Amino acid sequence: MGKSRVVFGDSARSAVETAGQFGAMMLPFADRTTGAARINASLKTFAKPGTWFAPMWAMIVGCVASGNAHWQFGSIGRVVLGMILAGPLLCAFSQVSNDWFDRDVDRINEPERPTAANALAPATVLAISLGLAAAALGLAWALGITVFYLALGGLALALAYSAPPLRLKARNGWLANAACAFAYEGLAWIAGAAIFGHVTTGTIVLATLYSLGSHGLMTLNDFKSYEGDKRLGLRSLPVLLGLDGALKAAFAFIDVFQVLAIAYVLANRMYLAGGIMTVLFVIQLPMQRKLGTDPKGLAPWYCASAIPPFVWGMLVSALAIRSGGF
Numbered sequence: 001m002g003k004s005r006v007v008f009g010d011s012a013r014s015a016v017e018t019a020g021q022f023g024a025m026m027l028p029f030a031d032r033t034t035g036a037a038r039i040n041a042s043l044k045t046f047a048k049p050g051t052w053f054a055p056m057w058a059m060i061v062g063c064v065a066s067g068n069a070h071w072q073f074g075s076i077g078r079v080v081l082g083m084i085l086a087g088p089l090l091c092a093f094s095q096v097s098n099d100w101f102d103r104d105v106d107r108i109n110e111p112e113r114p115t116a117a118n119a120l121a122p123a124t125v126l127a128i129s130l131g132l133a134a135a136a137l138g139l140a141w142a143l144g145i146t147v148f149y150l151a152l153g154g155l156a157l158a159l160a161y162s163a164p165p166l167r168l169k170a171r172n173g174w175l176a177n178a179a180c181a182f183a184y185e186g187l188a189w190i191a192g193a194a195i196f197g198h199v200t201t202g203t204i205v206l207a208t209l210y211s212l213g214s215h216g217l218m219t220l221n222d223f224k225s226y227e228g229d230k231r232l233g234l235r236s237l238p239v240l241l242g243l244d245g246a247l248k249a250a251f252a253f254i255d256v257f258q259v260l261a262i263a264y265v266l267a268n269r270m271y272l273a274g275g276i277m278t279v280l281f282v283i284q285l286p287m288q289r290k291l292g293t294d295p296k297g298l299a300p301w302y303c304a305s306a307i308p309p310f311v312w313g314m315l316v317s318a319l320a321i322r323s324g325g326f
Contacts, residue, residue: 052087062192216253
């Protein structure tokens with residue numbers, strides 16, 4: 001019981017610290033190296049609060065794109081509930097499940113993680129997983145039937161990624177990263193719009209494009225577990241393609257789908273938004289060149305540096321949907 005209290009306390013502190021760190025990282029002159037180190041440290045705590053930011057941001061983006069979220073108490077409350085659903089419930093469920101099924105790999109790559117270190121009893125992990133899933137579905141139901149089905153889809157993708165018999169992470173890195181990207185970005189984005197009852201074609205198209213762009217970010221995230229994945233025969237993209245091949249594939253997904261998102265916004269005559277998205281995309285290119293000099297060592301720095309302009313682009317595209325009505 002004492003170990004469990006320490007684990008949960010560390011996770012709670014990490015959640016608070018990571019929230020502040022992500023807020024700082026969204027600013028243009030933040031210290032990226034320090035930020036990357038702090039966020040990376042959060043990934044070693046229970047439920048990995050450092051991973052919650054992506055679906056929570058996507059949820060906000062979807063709410064904005066709906067056109068029905070306003071600076072009113074009721075609207076803000078629904079946005080906050082959506083963020084809780086996306087991050088501390090659904091994403092936490094996916095991370096707790098993934099840590100359990102990845103415990104053998106983590107004993108090689110990151111043995112200090114609570115599940116790998118046997119700091120929590122299996123019954124405790126199971127109870128927490130079931131509790132998170134039940135709470136997520138209950139909140140999703142309260143937010144609307146469409147949100148409920150999207151939450152079910154997110155739970156299914158999380159289990160497909162981590163758990164037998166599919167365990168996509170072990171079988172097919174292409175599908176594994178797609179499952180993770182759509183759960184973190186696409187479903188959360190569409191759910192945000194669904195909370196406010198207005199899912200447009202533009203929301204679906206841009207949520208899909210940015211999910212596919214996020215596929216590349218998921219590939220970069222796999223660099224840190226390359227040794228353990230290779231030793232245990234997991235078919236992640238760095239293992240399948242080698243580090244250089246995986247880097248090229250990651251950049252292809254990140255760049256091509258951002259360019260397509262920009263083209264889609266411009267095709268809908270939202271020229272200012274398309275111009276801002278173009279600037280945010282171009283900012284990432286020098287960072288990619290630097291990452292190419294040391295892909296494994298610089299992957300955390302790149303994610304801390306390049307994810308902010310990537311996700312700001314998501315928000316700008318949502319504002320374009322809101323203004324253009326497409």
